[in-house]
Amino acid sequence: MSSCGAVVGGVSLDLVDVSTQSVIQGVVSKAGAPAKVGYVRLLDTSDEFVAEVPVSPQGEFRFFAAPGKWNVVALIPGGSARTTVEAHLGKIADLEISVS
Template sequence: MTQGCAAPAQTAQLPATVDLANEAVIQGTVTRDGSPVASAYARLLDATGEFTAEVVTGDEGVFRFFAADGDWTVRVLAAGGVSTDNPVSARTGEVASLEVAI
């Protein structure tokens, strides 16, 4: 099965090939009533609100972006017209974690 943007599977475990010394990672989990939400869209917006990237949450409700250092917004869109914006800061060498309850 081909994924539209060729993004790797979105799983909770950071891939072993990621060198955090050289990466800034934004990662999170989308839940509804405490259960993971698969197939939600997570969009990465830059500091001006411009669209940068999008991934679909995996079975565990996980999304992940590799971003430049700075301030970002993760917009989550889910079934039922649910949309939420979540500010986050990315820093090289760190995993910025978000828990998004919808």
């Protein structure tokens, strides 16, 4: 039984066949530096929560979504930012989210 737990920064791609996945990943930053503490939420287009991961110490995050459009929200102490992305099967969508 695998867990539903969120791995810091997202699950590694090392053992994942990306051709079967629709990956959304990226880095959260503040004032040009990676956010060391924060959370990234994946929401569907109606803003229904789908998943969340804590960022890695380098501000990284990763999701394995279904193909389609998604909203992504980054939360860090004292701020938040949101963006939209389209995921495609077999591809990795890379995001850079800057929180002011």
